[in-house]
Structure formats: structure tokens, C-alpha cells
Amino acid sequence: MNTEPKKFNLNKYFALTKASILEELSFRANYLVTFLGNLIYLCVIYFLWKAIYNSSPHDIVNGMTFSDTFIYLVLASAMFNFLETYVVWIMAKDIQTGKIVVDLIKPMNYQLYTFFYFSGIYITYFFITFMPTFLIVLFFTWGKIAIGINLVFYVLSLILALIINFCIDFLVGTICLYTESIWGTNIMKEVVVLLLSGATIPLAFFPETLRKIVEMLPFQAIYNLPLTILTSNNTDPSGYFQAIAIQFFWVVVMIILSALFWKKSIKVITVNGG
């Protein structure tokens, strides 16, 4: 019945990437507002942490200076803006309206289909909302972000972070096969990911035991590892390799977990309505 060719052809998936880039580009005003929101957030973070550091007797807290913390948090929020593409919402809506059936009968792997559908959004958001924020931070803190091998590893690390993040989204989206409460499910995911990944507060500030636990979870591979790579300045790349290896481990684990969970769920649950 399924006549999918044995040879794995990526072209059809890249077609999805292109289509979703074009679709995204038609919402130009959204970028302007998102970017403006980033700028305001950037200012708020600046003043807040400036005040925090001013109230402290030390210039360096837990190995981080004010500018380290500032760069870390602003870029974390800029990363959040391009990583949060509402995968959960869209999957849940498709499940509830029954539209998912149309996607399931396409001769494609659903998880890959979804990933490539969103890839265009990731790419557009990366260039339109993340890059400007990055450049502004780079410019205003000139000299604080090292320009060298760390940038190369950062980009690599970002891609791995994106895949881990997508797999978590996909996993949570799959949970929506079981519950009608999309808002509640999604907000819990967001909260857990943001806090435990070190996006709200750098992991360096966490109390010892808490940090030890969090470092064993996949979440820190999304924000903490890439941002640590970016803000560090090592000429010896062995530390970078170690971080990438940890991320790679989580990529493999999360892909397997999310794919297995999806496979199991889709068998158990019949799609609502039609």
C-alpha cells in the first residue's frame, strides 16, 4: 500500500523549508514588533542586572561579570524568540481539528515533515530577529564577545540545540493527542525548559546541588551550552568539543524518545472528528 521509495529523497523536505520561508516573510510587521520587544527586554535586563551588580560588593559573581550575565540573558531571550515557533500549538490544533489526517497520509515521515515545515520559520526568525539582536549586543559590548573559533562552535551548537528543542516540542505536541488542554500543557513545557535550561537565570548562579541535577537533564543543552560556548574565549577547542558531545548525546536520545512516543501514541489514539 505504501509505495514510498527506498531511496531517501530530501528534496521534498527542502521544498517544505522553502515554502514556509516564503509564508513567514509575508508577516513583516510581526518582525518589527518582535524586534522592538527584544530591544525593550534588552533595556529592562540591562537596568535590572546593572542594579543587581551595583548592590553587590563584588564585580564578579559566580565567575560572571555584569556584561557576561547581560550578554548571556539577552541572547537567551533572542534565542527563545527563534526557537519558540509554536510547534505544540500547531500540532495540537491539527490534532483537534482532524487536519493531521491529511498530513499523515502524505508519503513522508510525520516528524520529519513537521521539522522541515518549521525549518523555514527557524531560518527566517534566525536572520530577522536573532541576528539583529546579536549584532546590537556585539556592537554595544564591543570586545566582550570574543570573535574567533567560539563563533563557529556556537553556530554548530545552536543547530544541535534547535533539534533538541524541536524534539521536546514534538514530544509535548504528541501529548496533545491525550489532552484537550493545550494552553496548560504548552505553558508548563515553556516554564520547565526556560528555567532548567538556564534561559531565565544563568546556571552558574544556581545553588550547587540544583546545578548538579540540572546539568544531568537535556534542557541545559538548549540554552546553557551554546551560550557558554559563545561567551567563553578559549583558544583550546577541547572544552567546545566536550559541550558539543553532550549536545550530540541529547540529540540522539531526544530523537529516539520523541519518535518512539509518537509511534506508540498514534497507534493508541484515533484522531478526533474528521
Place this chain on the structure above:
Amino acid sequence: MKIKKKTNTLRYYAHIYRMILAQDLKSKMNYRADFIISNVGIIATNVSGFIAFWIMFQNFPSILNWTYYEMMFLYGFSLIALTPVQLFFDNNWNLRFQVYSGDFIRYCFRPINLFFYYISEVFDIKGIGQFAFGAGTLIYAWKNLGLSVTPLIILKLIIALFSASLFMIAIMNIAAATCFWITNSGIVMVFMFNFKDYARYPITIFNSIFRFIFTFIIPIAFIAYYPSLIFLRPDNVPLLTYLSPFIGIIFFYISYKVWITGAMQYSGTGS
């Protein structure tokens, strides 16, 4: 005579609101899982905010002379003040969909205030969890700060919370009403809604430009900072704190007028 008519109208609206609310709650009870998960979700958001604060204060003893418990006070106060907008005005989030699809017109034919009728339709239960968490945080801070509890203070607290809640309601009314004029109002709403998270910080951490913006343009400083000064800095309360109930009412009234004007203008032209 006129006053009697006014109170009658008020009673009429209160009665109708209660009725719709009771029915709405009854039908929502059919979705108990959603009720529980949404509330757990909103509590989780705030627990995470709470943990972030806690971690921050593990490293820094105070922020510009604001202690941990004082910051907790601001946080709890802001959560309670942000509860009414969540509980009672959530239908604003649906407004743009109704307007773009033309369905909004169906609200225009009842012998009852249009804004009231529209807003009364949705009661968002998530607000309950937020309120519970906010109240817990506020009591925790209150106790640890050793603040007194007298009937007068309680009265002040209620007035302060009530007027503080008007500001976010007004901001969201205006943000939602932009859909009567522009097509991208969803992003405007998200943009404005995110400002609520900055309400939990003392405004003194910002420079003068941001202080001005957060006081007079997007007045989130009234959500927690200004009213809290009555309790936290009773010897040094600025005039703006005492004026905040009046400013709140005026601001709410303006937002209501903007909303209604947009609605009437739209209903004429749309579809």
C-alpha cells in the same frame, strides 16, 4: 430618583454577570482536566518566577536596598493585581478573530452595554491559580517583613489592589481594540501583555526615560510599585501613589471609550 435608577442598572448588570458566570462555570466543569492542567500551568509559571527570584537572592543580598521579602511583596502584589485582567477580561484575546471574521456584529443587537456584553462572555479559570499563588506569596512576604495587620491596612490593601488591577485591564482593552483599525493586532496584544512581567520590579532600577515610560505611557509601575510603597515605604509615599486610584479609573474609562468607539465604527463598515 436618578441615583436609584443608577443602582438599579448596576444591580441589573451584576445580576446578569452572575448568571452568565454561573452557567459558564457549570459548562467548564465538563472539562475538568483542562481546568486542572491550566491552573497547574499558571502556578508552574509563577513557581518558576519564584525560584528565579530565590536563586537571584542566593547570590545577591539586596537590589538597590530592596530586600528579598520586599521583592516578594512586589511580586505577590503584582500577581493579584493582574488576576482580574486574566479572570474577567480574557475575551479581549478573541476579539480580533471575531472582528476579522465579521462575527463581531452579533454582539451589537442586545439591549445592553456592548463592552459589558462582549466581556461577560468569557470567564477564564486560569486566573484562580494565579490569584492563589499571588496571595500565598504576598502573605509569605507580609509575615516575614513583620508588617502589621489592622482593618485600616486591609482596607488600604484592597483599594490599592483594586486600583492597580485597572491599569493592566486598560492596557489590554486598548491593545485589543487596535484590531478595529489595524490587521496585526495579535502581535500588539502579545507585545503589551509581556510588559506585565516588568511590573514586579521597583521602578527605581530604571533610568529616567524608562521611569517616565512605565509611569505615564505604559503605566505598569502602577501595577505593583507605586501602590506597594504605602506598605513598604510608609514614610516616603509619593503623590502618584495617592492619585493612583483616580488615574486608574480615568485610564480605564479612556480604554473603554476607545474600545466602544472602535466597535461602533467597525460595526458600521465591516462586512
Place this chain on the structure above:
Amino acid sequence: MNMEPIIQIKNVSKEFKVLNRREGLMGSIKDLFSRNYKIINAISNITMDIMPGEIVGYLGPNGAGKSTTIKMMTGVLKPTSGEILVNGRVPYENRTKNAQNIGVVFGQRTQLWWALPVIESFKILKEIYRIDDKVYNDNLELYNNLVGVKELYSKPVRQMSLGQRTLCDILAAFLHNPSVVFLDEPTIGLDVTMKSKIRELITELNRVKNTTVILTTHDMGDVDALCKRIIIIDKGTRIYDNSIENLKDYFGAYRTLKLMFSKNPEDNTEENLNKIAAEIQTSLHKEFPSAENIAVCSNEEWIDIFINEDEIKMMEIMNFIQNTRNIVDVKITEISTESVIKKIYEGGVK
């Protein structure tokens, strides 16, 4: 009839200022600062009186100004000039007071609470309109006698079919005994049995309560079943206001001659038939230049020829066509309301 009209519309016009939007991002930024308006006359100088208890069909093509007129009568919209009185009151000066005495149904847009069972919606409406217990109970009993909807009452609106929803919306619109009810395409999207059920309901409610009904529709079945009087507007002006009989008398000499040239479905493709219709139209106009009202169109496998017998006899046309084509089947029909209205839209009545 010595009654006072329940709705009086006198020389009413409505203009809209419409923004000429510029294109692109720069365009929308420019729009923020300098606006370029154009004035559209949605309604120009309409006058009409409607008597209590009438069912009036308010017809016109899409965009003719029907809903603008209704919005003005319901007080949502203020006319640019002229005067409207509903129940002796100016609607837009007090929208809420006016709303107390009218009911409105919009075909596909329910005004009931989506998540609530219908009966709970009714109870809320009872409070909103401050309906007496007696009136309310009498109405529920009446509804039960008319359509027997008791088992529907406990069902939430979102679980209903479109037909059930429309039915309940109509009942809700009559609940507070309004003197005027506006029905905007009440039968749109419904199947045949539901349509006739709804038409019966409207007729009965109008008969029992003597409620004035203003009905806009594109379904001529609604018009035939419900309306004695129709008002037709187009491009904002009234082009017809009289009884439906009068209209048919006017077109009494009109017939539709239906011809079929082949029973083979392969010959009867839409494309082919349209071509034949166009050819016949040109040749008829050439042959009988005095018969101005001849119109030819394809209709499924038939070719319809619209003829005014005061101008030309039907047999002449048949003979003429038979000379060049082979006719396999013939039908002659009275003119339907549908084609009369279509004729009026196209400018057939001066």
C-alpha cells in the same frame, strides 16, 4: 389601512469613507500619516414605510446595501442624512432601547452562548430583556407546540447542526416579543426539509404574534413561501417596492422556452452549451431586432430562452431555430420569481 407604519425610512442616505490603502510596507507606514479617502454611497435616498405584521422580502445582489440598511434600522449605524423611525423611535440615538423591541438573526452567526445548552441561553436572555415570567413561559409553550424542540433544549449550541442552531436562533429572536424581527439569510446552507421547517416557523410566529419581519435572502424559495411584498435595492437605490403578484403580472407575458439539442452527455458539456447559447443569442437579435428582451443562457443540459410574448411569439422563435438546428426536446415554463428578480437586477424594470 389606517395603521401607523412601524418602520419609517425617509430619504435616507449613507456614505462611507473608505481608506485607499497603499501597497507594501512603506505604503502602510505612509497610510499612518496621510490618509487618502474615497467616498462610497452605500445607500442613496431610500424611502419606505413598513406596516405592523408585514413580512417584507428585502432583496438585492451582494453589496447592494441590504446589510447597511439593516444596520441603520437596528441602530448600529447612523445614516448620513434622512430619517429613520422604528417603533416611533430613532434607532441610533438609543441603540439599547431600540434593541429591546427588535430581534435579529444572522444566518450563520449564532447569537446564543456557544458552550451553553439552549435553555440556559434563553434564561440569560430572559434576564437581559427583562421578560415577564408569564410571557416567557407562554413563549416556551408556543415554541413547543410549533416545533417540539424540548429535547433540543439541553444540547449545547456547539454540538448542534446548522439547521438546529438557526431554529434556536430564530426562537431566541422572538423570545422577548419584539415588534420587528430582522432575518438575514435564515435558510442559507440548510437542506430542503430544514428550509421548509424554518419557513413554516417564521410564518407561524408572524401569524400568532403579528410580528413585522424583514427578510433578506438570496433564496427565492424563501420569498415565495413567506413574502407578500418585496423591496429590491441595487447599488444603494430602491429599484422595486411592491407586491410579489404585481411583479409577476408585470412579467406576465414572459415565458422561458427550454430547448435541448442533444441527449448525448458528451455534446452537452458546459463549454459547448455556452457556445450554442451565445450563437443563438446573436442570431436571434439579428433576426428579430425589435425583441429587445430576448436573453439566452445554458441551464444544465437545456438552453433557456427568455421571451416577452408581447414582443414576439414563441412559435416564431421555435421555427427560426428549427431551420438551423435539430431540437430533441422542448419545455415551456412560466417565469419564476428567481428569473424575475434576476431580470430586475439586470435592469429589466425601469
